[in-house]
Amino acid sequence: MENGDVSPLNNCQTKEARRLYIYDIGTKLNTPGQYDIGGTYTEDESDLWFFCSTSLCPGYQYLLNVFVCHRKPGIISVGISTSDVLTYKVNIGTVTNNVLPDSLSWQTLRAVEADEINHIKTFCFTEMDMVRMKYETLIVPLSIEWEPKCFVSDSVIKRVKLKHNFGELLTNESSKDFELKTPSGKVYKIHKLILAAQSPVLRKTLKNLNEKSLLLDICDNDLELLLQFFYTGTINNVSEQNCIQLLEMAGRFELRSLFLFMQDVVKKQITVENAMDIAIISEKYKLEDMQKNIFQFIKEHPQVLNTESWKKLNDINLTKKLLENIYKGSI
Template identity: 85%
Template sequence: MENGDVSPLNNCQTKEAKRLCIYDVGTKLNTPDQYDIGGTYTKDESDLWFFCSTSLCPGYQYLLNIFVCHRKPGNISVGISASDVLKYKVNIGSVTNNVLPSSLSWQTLRAVEADEINHVRTFCFTEMDMVRMKYETLIIPLSIVWEPKCLVLESVIKRVKVKHDFGDLLSNEDNKDLELKTPSGRTYKIHRLVMAAHSPVLRNAIKNLKDNSLFLDINDRDLELLLKFMYTGTIRNVSELNCIHLLEMAGKFELRSLFLYMQNVIKTQITVENAMDIAVISEKYKLEDMQKNIFQFVKEHPQVLNTPSWKKLNDINLTKKLLENIYEDSI
């Protein structure tokens, strides 16, 4: 066991984290469930806890889904192996380890409250990989930056979307294990794992189900839009959609990935009429990057302060921050 190993047997310091160690990985992948990986700390204070879930997809594709639980609010940048291809084996004592490539894929994750959970990455393994790993340990290269100065870059978001595009699964009826019902009476068959990975709200609802059916009070068009985003990581023709409505749906289901996506899209959709409505949402969900864009827009378009949305604004904290930003150069 080394200092940078994240495992149940090691109190790894967050700044020193270099590897996720998943013991007996073959058995875990063959037994779909949720498993603890281990935590990271600052001295003796717990910062993060990593865990994984496993599932079997059509064509005997074994999914290993990595999640992180934030023990306290804050932002982290996580770099994790960008490849599913097993690179080599190393022997440490009597334990054989399978190692994934060291090239990292980065994303920034935000927790507004303690114990929030974010999806980090999904790895996909074949039957041949399963034979190779069997009862061995999987080592996944990892790096963590606590409170990064720069949040997610658009190029990073694009790479993450490509890596997590499960669009083919949406149209494939095999192994769909959950039905979503809407007020119209329509039924949508989906994978509960995909729902649970994206939305804490849906994850809690699924946990309490007594059968394989879940009713959602949402219209068919909005549900189809959300399903497309959850499975593909993107929204087609997003410029033609109501950005405020999308943000409200992201808030309703706590879709942090949709918030991140919209923070980049919203820059092209701010208008004098909707600027304050977007500002209210950004304040409610602590979307700092989006709020900075809104404040700059208002500063450049003072006519926003003549709109009905501004006149009915009753959020004192948001009003104070907005005025401080507008007049910062004259203070």
């Protein structure tokens, strides 16, 4: 076992992590369930814990889903093998290890609370792979960057949106298999898979729902904006929309991507009257970047402290942080 190996037998340092060791992979794939892989540490302090779940799909496709549990809040970039093709075997003593390709695909994951879980990647194996792996060990190449500095250009954002834009599906009625209803009685035909993929809240609801429709307590306009974002990753004329309403919607349905999308919009919509409302939302959902912008605005516009929202504020932690920021360096 080397320093960069993540397994239950090794206290791997986060910055040195290079491989996930999944023992007895054949048995795990044949027995659907959840299994621990191992953790990474900074000295003796736990940073991350990796685990996997397995399931069998029609056609004898065996799925291996890899997850990470963040032991503390923070941002990480994780690179993991891009392919599920078993390229070669490494024999170590009497143990045979199956190794996935070294090329990595990267994603940035954020945890706003301790013990938050993120899905990293799903690998799919065939019956032939199962025969090959049997009771052996699977090695998955991995790399971790803790608190990476990410600077994303507009051109990159546009390319990502193009690759993840399901806008055509939104207008394609023939393939829609689910309905959302609003209190007004309006019915929206949508794709159940899109709902489950975009929102953890809706995914949990749909998991326990046998009907082909769902009533949401939401106005028609808000639902239309939500569906537009689900399918296209953007909202047309977003600067004309109520940013507080959109932030509340992002919180209600646990839409991290919408929070990120709204960062720049909020900067342009902050006013003396709504600043405290946005500050409350930023504290509620741990939106640190947004909160810095709000605090700076309030510092530059002290008249915010004369508004009704400030007078009614009863969040002690937010009040303390806000006052510390306003009077920082002035004492």
